[in-house]
Amino acid sequence: MGGKYATETLGSDEGGIARAAAILRDGGLVAVPTETVYGLAARADRADAAARIYEAKGRPSFNPLIVHVASLDAAREIAVFDDTAETLAVKYWPGPLTLVLPRRRDASLAPAVTAGLDTVAIRMPNHPVMRDILREIDFPLAAPSANRSGFISPTTAAHVLASLDGRIDAVIDGGACKAGVESTIVAVREGGEIEILRPGPLEIAARLSEGGIEAPGQLASHYAPGKPVRLDVTSADRDEFIIGFSEVKGDCSLSPEGDLDEAASRLYACLHLAAASKKPRIAVAPVPETGIGKAINDRLRRAATPPD
Structure with a gap:
């Protein structure tokens, strides 16, 4: 697929990590392997970078993005953690759990990242490549799945390029993702009640939400292969x-x-x-x-x- 950008394929070695971090600092787009699927990463603190995610994916503006952080301390700078959220984070992070929490009013996030909501979806990934990148930079990353919106999620660099070649700056080839499905998303409500917004690799005892769009993966039609x-x-x-x-x-x-x-x-x-x-x-x-x-x-x- 042609596009505006010459998409680089980077290795997962020190040089590839450094190159990816430099692209991200400049507001670029890099597809990065995580333990779940490949994510399309960009600065979560810059409006122009977040806008490029939506443009590359053809993603609807009402669909929020997951913010990826290197540590629980970094997460606390973005979201309000009550006792329940702290317990979940300590137990499951780093790992395939996304928490939907109240967004801090002073959080340095581009408005598009939360799609106008008062909450933010946030997680600490457990893939060595994504963790290496997060250690190289001093800002959080917004990173939805690295595919055209609504289509099949990518678990290899080849899957990413089949959908986004020419639309993003780079992809790091870190092999196939281990879990293969996106993170479990849990909303922590006032009073400590929790709801599952999207089932995933982690089983957590909570009821499944029947509300509106609060997090990725809640659209009725998604992950579509283009055939019945x-x-x-x-x-x-x-x-x-x-x-x-x-x-x-x-x-x-x-x-x-x-x-x-x-x-x-x-x-x-x-x-x-x-x-x-x-x-x-x-x-x-x-x-x-x-x-x-x-x-x-x-x-x-x-x-x-x-x-x-």
Whole structure:
């Protein structure tokens, strides 16, 4: 895909990290691996940098961004932490948990990052490449998934380039992401009550929110492969690319052994293969609604929902 920028592919070594940090300091866009998916990183404290994320992704302005920080102290400069939030952060950070908390009034954030909300979505990632970059800079990073808005999330540098080549400054090739699905998002309400806004790799005992858009990944149609998707299929039609699981064989299998962690790590890779195939439709085998299977099924249901 052509575009305004010559997208560099950087290594995950010291030189690649230094080059990525320099691009980010100047307000540029760099796709960076995390333990969940590749994120499209830019300065969260500059309006022009945040605007470039929305432009590159074609992202709707009402959809907020997740802010990535290097430490809990850095997070406290952006959000208000009550006892519940502190407990969750200490227990799960660094890791695939995003907290939606009241935004500090003096937080140095571009308005677009929070999409006009009084809350901010924030997390401390646990991937060595992203952590190395955050240690190199002195500002937080906004980093939604590094793909065109609404489409399949990327778990490799090749996935990023398939969607954003020529639209961003650089991508760091750090190999395939381990978790394979985006972070669990939890909102901490007044009084310490918590709600799940988006299921993810971490299971947290809380009710699922039925409210409006407060965080990424809540749109009804999302993660779309650009073809009709049929779920809970044990026998595919001839014109369907089947994504298998366990005893259901497929053109691509999430996990022949029925391992849900492996299924999560392979979910987007299989969807990318299905999207690129010559078959016009996609079928997906049943996946148990347990553990990380809840997050897998959440993504599949959104992928199967036609856009408005």
